[in-house]
Amino acid sequence: PSITRGVTMEIPVVSWDDIGGLKDVKKKLQQAVEWPLKHSSAFSRLGISPMRGILLHGPPGCSKTTLAKAAACAAQASFFSLSGAELFSMYVGEGEALLRNTFRKARLAAPSIIFFDEADVVGAKSFSTADFTVRLLKTSMSTAICSYFSLAAYFCHFDDILNFYMFICNGRGGGSNGSTTVGERLLSTLLTEMDGLEQAKGILVLAATNRPYAMDDALMRPGRFDLVSCLLSTLILYVPPPDLEARYDILRVHTRKMKVENDIDLRRIAEDTELFTGAELEGLCNEAGIVALREDISATVVCNRHFQAVMRSLKPALTRQEID
Numbered sequence: 001p002s003i004t005r006g007v008t009m010e011i012p013v014v015s016w017d018d019i020g021g022l023k024d025v026k027k028k029l030q031q032a033v034e035w036p037l038k039h040s041s042a043f044s045r046l047g048i049s050p051m052r053g054i055l056l057h058g059p060p061g062c063s064k065t066t067l068a069k070a071a072a073c074a075a076q077a078s079f080f081s082l083s084g085a086e087l088f089s090m091y092v093g094e095g096e097a098l099l100r101n102t103f104r105k106a107r108l109a110a111p112s113i114i115f116f117d118e119a120d121v122v123g124a125k126s127f128s129t130a131d132f133t134v135r136l137l138k139t140s141m142s143t144a145i146c147s148y149f150s151l152a153a154y155f156c157h158f159d160d161i162l163n164f165y166m167f168i169c170n171g172r173g174g175g176s177n178g179s180t181t182v183g184e185r186l187l188s189t190l191l192t193e194m195d196g197l198e199q200a201k202g203i204l205v206l207a208a209t210n211r212p213y214a215m216d217d218a219l220m221r222p223g224r225f226d227l228v229s230c231l232l233s234t235l236i237l238y239v240p241p242p243d244l245e246a247r248y249d250i251l252r253v254h255t256r257k258m259k260v261e262n263d264i265d266l267r268r269i270a271e272d273t274e275l276f277t278g279a280e281l282e283g284l285c286n287e288a289g290i291v292a293l294r295e296d297i298s299a300t301v302v303c304n305r306h307f308q309a310v311m312r313s314l315k316p317a318l319t320r321q322e323i324d
């Protein structure tokens with residue numbers, strides 16, 4: 001396999017309206033991404049540095065990737081996608097080469113967004129994960145911008161953030177016998193590239209993870225206030241599973257292009273799909289269409305009963321425990 005595999009650049013065609021719910025997240029991301037990429041001169045004018053890294057965290061299938069693509073589309077930025085798991089599974093040296101190559105291409109194609117999915121896979125295994133996270137996320141936002149982004153809102157999910165941070169810190173010293181592990185080498189390359197971003201204009205790294213929670217209760221105790229000040233210069237966005245209103249919105253997004261019966265009650269469907277993620281709701285809409293075709297290959301509309309038939313057979317992957 002070639003060392004350049006996986007480095008694909010795209011200009012995504014995803015609008016903010018393709019994402020149901022998540023009004024707050026979209027607004028914060030919009031500003032955080034569009035401002036530095038589109039208005040970098042305004043930052044220079046005020047003598048402040050735009051952020052270089054943002055972390056999106058939350059359960060799978062709740063649109064972290066789609067948000068990153070919508071942000072790239074809105075900012076007319078080139079979009080490069082990397083996966084921690086993919087990097088980790090590569091032959092020695094390949095992952096580092098892929099990373100370097102991606103950053104090089106992103107610099108050439110700026111404004112660019114590098115989307116780093118499953119960031120925890122690389123991060124969690126290495127001694128210097130904390131450095132990585134801090135450098136990735138502890139951006140040089142000014143206090144004014146921090147308050148603009150309404151930090152109070154972040155602290156609604158403070159425990160998740162704290163968990164993630166402590167989980168990451170717990171990885172420090174994790175190298176098994178002092179030898180350089182794959183994760184350490186990848187991280188070191190990533191850190192070098194991230195440092196390079198200080199000079200490069202118009203490149204933003206968006207990292208995503210589903211696993212901010214893997215931590216021991218004992219880790220919750222120390223350093224809470226220290227952590228608050230540490231997080232003040234960080235943009236960490238929790239992407240939650242959809243609530244009722246958001247589910248209704250998502251169903252509307254995914255039935256927009258479908259021919260659905262006029263009297264279809266999306267609100268009722270939203271009520272009956274508690275704990276469904278955006279991905280599952282999208283699947284539900286598609287599957288309802290397939291049921292309609294199975295029933296009658298010349299069907300022209302998808303009806304409520306088709307949705308009901310699918311809902312009877314679908315179980316959400318998330319549990320209440322996981323999101324409370």
Ligand code: ATP
Nearest residue numbers: 018019020060061062063064065066250278279282
């Ligand atoms: P993972 O953590 O597994 O990578 P993710 O959080 O990145 O998942 P996406 O890949 O963005 O999730 O979403 C999966 C699918 O679900 C996409 O096709 C997307 O269209 C749909 N989807 C998820 N959330 C929403 C939403 N809020 N509105 C519309 N579609 C959504």
